[in-house]
Amino acid sequence: MNKNNSAGRILRIIDKCRSGQTNRQQYLVWADVFGLDKEDNHSITSFLKLAFHELEVIQIEAEEQRIPSHLYKDTLARLEDLMNARNLSEAWSQKGNKITEGSLRDLAWLAFNLNEDSDVSGDDVKSLLSEINELEKLLDQQSFSPAQENFLKSQIGILKQGLKAFNVQGEKAVCDAVKKAVVDIPMSEDADEALRGDGKDSEPMNRYRKIMRRAATVSNTAFEAISKFNDTYRLADNLNLLGN
Structure with missing residues (x-):
């Protein structure tokens, strides 16, 4: 079950990003996933920073629930590297290929174990x-x-x-x-x-x-x-x- 929490939302975002993006620049991938104008660099950067902040939220909530860090720290580190706004001009493959099926499983596990934070449909x-x-x-x-x-x-x-x-x-x-x-x-x-x-x-x-x-x-x-x-x-x- 993919809960509505920070880990669940990042999982959905990354899962959409990984589909056939090898040769595209990161900013084009993020624009598509966030539903933004590809020419609107300011909004793309702003949304990516929001998503990056959600990684910090995941870590804080995991620590509050005393989830052992070795179960997720490598995946969060890879995601932080991928979602750094300084990398927007790079090809998706340079960072994105480091996000494996195992990374997605880690996110899914976190999403399942962390509390829901939204009742909004x-x-x-x-x-x-x-x-x-x-x-x-x-x-x-x-x-x-x-x-x-x-x-x-x-x-x-x-x-x-x-x-x-x-x-x-x-x-x-x-x-x-x-x-x-x-x-x-x-x-x-x-x-x-x-x-x-x-x-x-x-x-x-x-x-x-x-x-x-x-x-x-x-x-x-x-x-x-x-x-x-x-x-x-x-x-x-x-x-x-x-x-x-």
Whole structure:
């Protein structure tokens, strides 16, 4: 059983990477696996750093559970070497071929023995990303006020980047994405007009509210964070984030 924890997520990532990647550069492999634009070097590097951090989480949790280090230290060392952002321009084979079937078994064993860290469904995250993509298409097809368009595109960017990281970080990625999007609202120059202006009940704004309500409730941690944030900014009055 491949649990939803750091070891399970890294196992799924590496397993996808190993399929026919011998002659490709690492950055192309990571871009495909993370679902990123191959020209977006910043995002590729950022996601790889997130994945590298998950290796540190695995080690900490294994030590907390007193799992003998000789059972996993060699595999983690190989993964750290592979997932170092300095190696992005190298061919996958230079580091990737050191990740053997035995390495995958070690990761699977760790995934089985470490605790789950997320109750968030991958299907829910995929569904949210699909809704966000539809909203993005709507913005490209129709004309809206500059404030609405700027505000929604900014929010879409924050949510998409965070939700794509779910496969790397699990629930933390969802929580961080929602919190960042909500915290960004009172700082946005366009938010006030977009949320209270003549177009506040337009189709894209209604879709946005629906997406934010779903995103806020997919993760209990995110819901709690937004509830506390709302006490200060009263966002529910404008966004109906916590409504039905």
